[in-house]
Amino acid sequence: MGTVLKRRVRFLRKPGRCDLTAEARLLKLGKRLATGEVTLRCEGEKEAVAHVTATYSIPPDQREPSMVT
Numbered sequence: 001m002g003t004v005l006k007r008r009v010r011f012l013r014k015p016g017r018c019d020l021t022a023e024a025r026l027l028k029l030g031k032r033l034a035t036g037e038v039t040l041r042c043e044g045e046k047e048a049v050a051h052v053t054a055t056y057s058i059p060p061d062q063r064e065p066s067m068v069t
Contacts, residue, residue, distance in 0.1 A: 007054040018042035
């Protein structure tokens with residue numbers, strides 16, 4: 001498990017009564033840091049209700065062997 005270095009949540013609008021779906025995307029995976037984003041939407045709608053960006057620190061024991069220098 002990584003340590004969250006930075007997380008920002010932007011609430012864009014109040015969702016109605018709906019099931020929320022999340023779409024996650026890894027923006028950058030480095031040797032020590034991983035940065036990603038998540039967009040939350042009401043199921044079946046295109047307009048987002050929230051947008052999250054986060055940067056995690058990857059502990060040395062959880063890095064892939066090819067990532068360790």
